[in-house]
Amino acid sequence: MRILCIGAGGVGGAAAGIVARRSFFEVFVVADYDLARAESAVKSVPPELRQRFEAVALDASNKGAVADAIRRHRITHVLNAVDPRFVMPIFEGTAEAGATYLDMAMSLSAPHPEMPYQLPGVKLGDLQFERSGEWEAAGRLALVGMGVEPGLSDVFAAYAQEFLFSRIDELAVRDGANLVVEGYDFAPSFSIWTTIEECLNPPVVYSSEHGWTTTEPFSDPELFDFPEGIGQVECVNVEHEEVVLMPRWIEAKAVNFKYGLGNEFIDVLRVLHKLGLDSTEPVNVKGSLVSPRDVVAACLPDPATLGPKIKGKTCAGVLVRGNDKEGRPRSTYLYHVVDNAWTMENYGSQCVVWQTAINPIIALELLAGGTWTGAGVLGPEAFPSKPFLDLMAAPEPEGYGSPWRIREEDRA
Numbered sequence: 001m002r003i004l005c006i007g008a009g010g011v012g013g014a015a016a017g018i019v020a021r022r023s024f025f026e027v028f029v030v031a032d033y034d035l036a037r038a039e040s041a042v043k044s045v046p047p048e049l050r051q052r053f054e055a056v057a058l059d060a061s062n063k064g065a066v067a068d069a070i071r072r073h074r075i076t077h078v079l080n081a082v083d084p085r086f087v088m089p090i091f092e093g094t095a096e097a098g099a100t101y102l103d104m105a106m107s108l109s110a111p112h113p114e115m116p117y118q119l120p121g122v123k124l125g126d127l128q129f130e131r132s133g134e135w136e137a138a139g140r141l142a143l144v145g146m147g148v149e150p151g152l153s154d155v156f157a158a159y160a161q162e163f164l165f166s167r168i169d170e171l172a173v174r175d176g177a178n179l180v181v182e183g184y185d186f187a188p189s190f191s192i193w194t195t196i197e198e199c200l201n202p203p204v205v206y207s208s209e210h211g212w213t214t215t216e217p218f219s220d221p222e223l224f225d226f227p228e229g230i231g232q233v234e235c236v237n238v239e240h241e242e243v244v245l246m247p248r249w250i251e252a253k254a255v256n257f258k259y260g261l262g263n264e265f266i267d268v269l270r271v272l273h274k275l276g277l278d279s280t281e282p283v284n285v286k287g288s289l290v291s292p293r294d295v296v297a298a299c300l301p302d303p304a305t306l307g308p309k310i311k312g313k314t315c316a317g318v319l320v321r322g323n324d325k326e327g328r329p330r331s332t333y334l335y336h337v338v339d340n341a342w343t344m345e346n347y348g349s350q351c352v353v354w355q356t357a358i359n360p361i362i363a364l365e366l367l368a369g370g371t372w373t374g375a376g377v378l379g380p381e382a383f384p385s386k387p388f389l390d391l392m393a394a395p396e397p398e399g400y401g402s403p404w405r406i407r408e409e410d411r412a
Contacts (some may be wrong), residue, residue, distance in 0.1 A: 001025040001368045006060050007081030008032035008041040009191070010052040010304030010353035011147075015081060016041050017347045018354070019361045020049040021396070029060035029073050030175040035339075044348060060086040064094075064095025075099050077367070079360055083193045083279070084108050088127060091142065093262055095131070100140060100367065102360050105148030105194060105222050106241050110202055110270055112214070116202050123244050124203060130375050136376035143363060145379050148316045148336070149175050149257075150241035151359040152380075152392075156334040157242075159385035162252050164332060168252040168322040173242045174333075176226045176233035176260030177314035179340065179352070180305055186268060189306060189352040191313075192297050196278045199261065199269050204239035206247050206255040218266050222258065227407055228337045233260035239397065245294045249381035254321075272296060307350035310340045315350050319409070329408035336392075336402070358400060362391055 001024060005012050021027055032038040038055035045053055054073075059065050060082050066089060077092045080087065082101035082405055087107045092099040102222040106125035113121065128144055135142050138292065153173050161168060165232035188195055200216035218236040225232050228272035246255045261269075274279045277296050317335025323345050324330040340351040342396045347354055363380070366372040380388075393403040398405065 001364065002027045002029075002076045003079060003364065004029045004031060004070060004073060004075040004077070005079045005081055006031045006058060006066070006086075008038040009032070009081070009302070010350065011357045012114035013041040013044060013304055014347065014349035014357035015079065015361055016045055016053065016244065016355045017349055018358050018400075019364075020053070022129065022361070022365060024365045025052065027052055027054065027073065029054045029056055029069075029075065031056045031060075031069060033059055034055065047112065048185050049113060057385035061089050063089040063093035063096065063345040066090050067097040070094065070099050077364060079364070080104070081357075083191055083365065085193075091128060091131075094142070094166045095138075095140070097136065098138070098140065099213045101142040102146050102363060103144055104151060104356060104360060106144050106150075106244075108197070109204075109239065111202055117214055117216050118201070118205055120214050123212060124239065124241050127243055132377035133401040139375050141367075141374050142377045143367075143374075143380070144377055145241045145245050146363050147356045148243055148359055148361045149173060150380070151356075152336055152404075153242050153316055153318050153384045154245055155388050156318045156379040157246050157250050157252075157320070158383075159380045159389060160318070160332065160334060162385060164324065165320060165322045165330065166325050166327055168250065168320060170321040171242075171246055171250065171252045172257075172319040172321070173236055173240065173255075173317070174226070174260075174319055175258075175316050176222045176224060176230060176235060177231045177312060177352075178226075178233075179310055179312040179314060182309045182311065184301065184309070187264075187306060187309075188262070188300050189350060191303060191311060192300050193293055196272065196293055196296070198239045199259070200273050200278050201239040203239045203244045203257070206243050206252075208253045212244065216263075218268050220258070224258070224260070227258070227335060227405070228307075228313060228315070228331070230313055230315055230337070234262070237268070238286075245379040246381060248379060303350065304353060307340065307348070310350050313337050313339045314355060316355065333407045334404065335407065336404045338402070356403060358392070362388055362400060365391065368393070
């Protein structure tokens with residue numbers, strides 16, 4: 001397996017550090033528009049493990065350049081680790097060059113032109129799924145939404161359907177943390193570009209009765225008690241890929257995603273929107289065309305550099321409500337908690353990007369070994385869940401030494 005990782009930011013850098021300890025691949029090429037950043041990601045790998053790594057410059061917005069890089073380096077698998085505005089050129093360039101594709105965020109949505117808070121327009125991933133027949137006919141795989149959320153959360157949902165539940169009434173994805181970034185009044189631990197995109201777009205919810213519908217941003221707040229000392233965090237509806245992925249493979253009466261943003265973060269996002277600073281359309285600033293959202297991102301610290309200043313834990317999981325295999329009411333939270341102190345000590349990466357990066361690396365290892373196979377545009381739910389979760393939890397070096405857990409809630 002020869003892997004091209006496009007993007008050397010926080011997630012791409014963390015992916016390099018994780019995969020360096022594994023033996024399933026031949027070459028791992030780190031590509032970035034900024035060659036120095038790609039070189040820095042490679043240099044972060046311990047010298048004794050660096051022989052299989054290479055850094056190159058690549059414009060991810062150019063599908064032809066992506067295809068050329070795949071051919072030049074004889075790449076078999078492409079890992080898209082950049083923000084979602086580059087999904088389609090990377091996706092299309094990978095198809096042109098005949099490689100396997102993985103991403104952690106899917107193609108962008110577009111609100112319904114007349115009823116944005118009632119009906120979806122173009123949903124997340126629609127542009128990719130409409131090409132699924134081409135990928136399947138070519139016998140190639142595009143594994144989409146294979147980060148932590150989406151990604152691990154979808155694997156949890158598949159595991160719940162196969163092993164824990166006979167009927168699923170609700171898949172409620174809940175993401176929360178108690179992270180504090182010392183020295184900053186406001187410093188997001190993940191890409192602010194992506195966060196603005198998913199938080200200010202109309203959130204999508206699913207029901208078996210009405211299909212996919214939309215609601216207002218930050219709607220339906222609820223307090224959710226996160227495990228392992230994180231505690232209660234207010235979560236709100238946010239647009240996310242799980243809601244468009246899970247119903248394609250899992251029978252559930254309802255699917256939703258809520259994110260623990262916190263009041264301050266929500267206020268900041270609302271102000272950015274009110275001022276037009278969330279826009280991606282370039283504006284003329286003293287003769288130069290600049291995107292307001294890019295300016296916001298440039299003014300904030302790079303999430304990849306925040307690790308030493310972060311304290312706390314982050315949690316990703318799915319609350320599943322329904323009936324167990326014996327037909328009794330059951331409510332179960334499947335989750336994965338990561339402590340920033342642990343990821344910094346063991347990998348030198350902050351916990352949010354590390355938790356995102358580990359999942360596509362596990363998926364790549366399962367693909368390399370033939371445990372996961374498929375063709376077309378597929379989500380994580382389309383593959384066996386147990387091998388993934390077993391490999392994640394098994395101690396190193398056999399596995400990845402990162403256990404997941406189950407918490408039983410009060411039964412209805």
